[in-house]
Amino acid sequence: MRVKRRAISEACGALFNTSARTRKSPLSMEILIGNNMVTYDTFTGADQKVRTIADIRKDFPILSRQVHGKPLVYLDSAASSQKPQAVLDTMSTYYQTYHANVHRGVYALSEEATAAMEKARIKVARFINAHKGKQIIFTRNTTESINLVAYSWGGANIHAGDLIVLTIMEHHSNLIPWQLLAQRTGARLEFIPITEDGFLRLDAYEQLLQQQPKLVAFTHMSNVLGTINPAKQMIAQAHAAGATVLVDGAQSVPHLPIDVQELDVDFLCFSGHKMLGPTGIGVLYGKRELLEAMPPFLGGSIMIRKVGLRESTWNDLPEKFEPGTASIAESIGLGAAVDYLSALGMENVLRHEQAITDYALQQLQSVPELTIYGPRSADKRGGVISFTLGDIHPHDLASILDQELGVAIRAGHHCAQPLMEHFDLAATARASFYVYTLPEEIDVLVQGLHKALEIFSL
Numbered sequence: 001m002r003v004k005r006r007a008i009s010e011a012c013g014a015l016f017n018t019s020a021r022t023r024k025s026p027l028s029m030e031i032l033i034g035n036n037m038v039t040y041d042t043f044t045g046a047d048q049k050v051r052t053i054a055d056i057r058k059d060f061p062i063l064s065r066q067v068h069g070k071p072l073v074y075l076d077s078a079a080s081s082q083k084p085q086a087v088l089d090t091m092s093t094y095y096q097t098y099h100a101n102v103h104r105g106v107y108a109l110s111e112e113a114t115a116a117m118e119k120a121r122i123k124v125a126r127f128i129n130a131h132k133g134k135q136i137i138f139t140r141n142t143t144e145s146i147n148l149v150a151y152s153w154g155g156a157n158i159h160a161g162d163l164i165v166l167t168i169m170e171h172h173s174n175l176i177p178w179q180l181l182a183q184r185t186g187a188r189l190e191f192i193p194i195t196e197d198g199f200l201r202l203d204a205y206e207q208l209l210q211q212q213p214k215l216v217a218f219t220h221m222s223n224v225l226g227t228i229n230p231a232k233q234m235i236a237q238a239h240a241a242g243a244t245v246l247v248d249g250a251q252s253v254p255h256l257p258i259d260v261q262e263l264d265v266d267f268l269c270f271s272g273h274k275m276l277g278p279t280g281i282g283v284l285y286g287k288r289e290l291l292e293a294m295p296p297f298l299g300g301s302i303m304i305r306k307v308g309l310r311e312s313t314w315n316d317l318p319e320k321f322e323p324g325t326a327s328i329a330e331s332i333g334l335g336a337a338v339d340y341l342s343a344l345g346m347e348n349v350l351r352h353e354q355a356i357t358d359y360a361l362q363q364l365q366s367v368p369e370l371t372i373y374g375p376r377s378a379d380k381r382g383g384v385i386s387f388t389l390g391d392i393h394p395h396d397l398a399s400i401l402d403q404e405l406g407v408a409i410r411a412g413h414h415c416a417q418p419l420m421e422h423f424d425l426a427a428t429a430r431a432s433f434y435v436y437t438l439p440e441e442i443d444v445l446v447q448g449l450h451k452a453l454e455i456f457s458l
């Protein structure tokens, strides 16, 4: 297939409108991919600025550094994204000018810090269209959010013999908490299988639903295959069968527009560090009636209403689930990350990633002996591509790319060992993309893969 890279570069570059100019109406750009004319629309960013990827990259100081004497090509955003200056500045301003503990002091600094953290909570709520800020529980990360639900909701609602439906493409973080719960309670676990090209077998899902599971928990987007699962449909089906649904949004919330009310999801879990925010802050969104009925997960500090020596009562949401000193700087930093993404517009983020993924899928076809796992088409997947190259170990591949060309990719089982087993693999290499990824960086990746083949054929 013939791909006009320059055209794609321009299209990707113009997906976010920045620069001083503003545009009233969207532009269209036609790109030749193989024999097909593909139209990529370009948009004014949600903040009404015309933006190019080159501009966006200037907001990320780390992207201008060199690695082994080469410009950094960062293709590991699915593991953790880089951070824009706005996030770094917001956190630094907090520490430099109004750091104090929150929800405790009645003096100016503490009140300012509390107000900033609560404002961040509201921003996160709006970002996913939650009804109320109190439905946003700040945790450390997706893993902690899922564990919170498994211990608290699971402990109260799951009993011996109850069925929990998961999928075989889950990250360990959406598997182990349910295994532990099943071991504690005697519940059963069943798994939705996948097709050859990495889609969930929805026919098998329907059959599992006939067994009336208590809980269905699945990833919205696979961190290995990139598959975007049909969450809305799956949630509606689960509800019709009487099940509660938890969605692992670690890979979807950073990359797709998410509306929890439209999805009608019961619990949604995600991490700040994968969506331009800092590490150490994650989110559990839950339906209010569910969160209110749930017992605390961790005890101590401000999660109480009244404490006696032998028993206590609990605070309202969200404090009931936020014991101990909060990740204050991190929550405020996450608020800044949400501002940044909202200004770009999540529709634009998705479009850019689909364009870049499309381009990568095309370009990778030039590499002999390359096997790509997951859906073949960019419109059915997110910006994550897992692959193996001949019999080169993915760790060797990642080292060569790093040493020779400054390319950072992930290699390993991606915390999805059952999925690896399904494909009879110990590991894959994985390249993943975000708002700052350029087509030129895909070219460097492809060049690196050719180089690795050369080195291993010597």
Ligand code: PMP
Pocket: 078, 079, 141, 142, 143, 144, 171, 173, 174, 219, 221, 222, 223, 248, 250, 251, 271, 415
């Ligand atoms: N679920 C998925 C799908 C993920 O990709 C990840 C991170 N790789 C997690 C859960 C866990 O996220 P965290 O490490 O931030 O808790």
